[in-house]
Amino acid sequence: MKFIIRAIIIISILFFTFGGIIHNFPTDEKLIAITFDACETKTPAYFDKALLDFIIKNQIPVTLFLSGKFIERNKEEIKKIGQLPFIEIENHSYSHSDFRLLSKDEILNDIIKNGNLITDLTGKTSVFFRFPYGYYDKKSLEIIEKSGYKIVHWSFESGDPDKSLTKERLVRNTLIKTKRGSILIFHINGRGWKTKEAFPEIMKILTERGYKPVLLKDVIR
Numbered sequence: 001m002k003f004i005i006r007a008i009i010i011i012s013i014l015f016f017t018f019g020g021i022i023h024n025f026p027t028d029e030k031l032i033a034i035t036f037d038a039c040e041t042k043t044p045a046y047f048d049k050a051l052l053d054f055i056i057k058n059q060i061p062v063t064l065f066l067s068g069k070f071i072e073r074n075k076e077e078i079k080k081i082g083q084l085p086f087i088e089i090e091n092h093s094y095s096h097s098d099f100r101l102l103s104k105d106e107i108l109n110d111i112i113k114n115g116n117l118i119t120d121l122t123g124k125t126s127v128f129f130r131f132p133y134g135y136y137d138k139k140s141l142e143i144i145e146k147s148g149y150k151i152v153h154w155s156f157e158s159g160d161p162d163k164s165l166t167k168e169r170l171v172r173n174t175l176i177k178t179k180r181g182s183i184l185i186f187h188i189n190g191r192g193w194k195t196k197e198a199f200p201e202i203m204k205i206l207t208e209r210g211y212k213p214v215l216l217k218d219v220i221r
């Protein structure tokens with residue numbers, strides 16, 4: 001028994017020393033965080049206008065993880081939404097490359113470059129980071145944590161980049177898996193094929209069930 005308690009204490013200390021990847025947040029209330037990725041890989045990517053308009057019109061608190069090429073292509077939009085109090089703009093890397101393959105200097109240059117880009121457009125400092133493709137290793141994790149970012153991934157994948165996923169399944173999957181403290185993930189770069197149709201329905205039902213979206217900065221410290 002003593003051994004188990006000691007092991008739990010050591011694990012807890014390690015956990016707090018290296019926060020690790022955040023997949024959800026502690027809460028007694030029906031709070032959730034809604035996040036969207038927007039990255040550009042092979043072809044030009046732009047905001048999913050219908051989805052963004054819905055979020056703005058309804059003032060839904062959301063966190064957007066943006067990568068460099070996407071930011072450079074959507075500057076005017078980002079300047080505008082960067083001023084909205086219910087939208088957080090966070091760092092999803094400049095190059096959107098596999099961080100397991102980069103050197104320490106390449107990693108630091110990449111995240112600083114993207115962080116500066118965000119600050120230049122919004123006047124705000126990004127404090128959360130999400131790995132491109134969710135790929136990371138011990139080295140890249142430690143470098144980014146030491147640079148001061150908190151790394152936020154997701155509680156479960158919505159699967160919205162899958163072209164074969166129907167709107168109905170996207171809604172159902174999300175509703176079944178959402179719990180208190182869940183961090184939801186969708187795409188707002190036009191690669192969430194059914195997201196603009198599913199998201200209003202998801203929000204309607206989650207609201208009826210008493211869930212309230214919050215910004216990461218208000219629940220992760």
Ligand SMILES: [Zn+2]
Pocket residue numbers: 037038039067092096132133
């Ligand atoms: Zn991405």
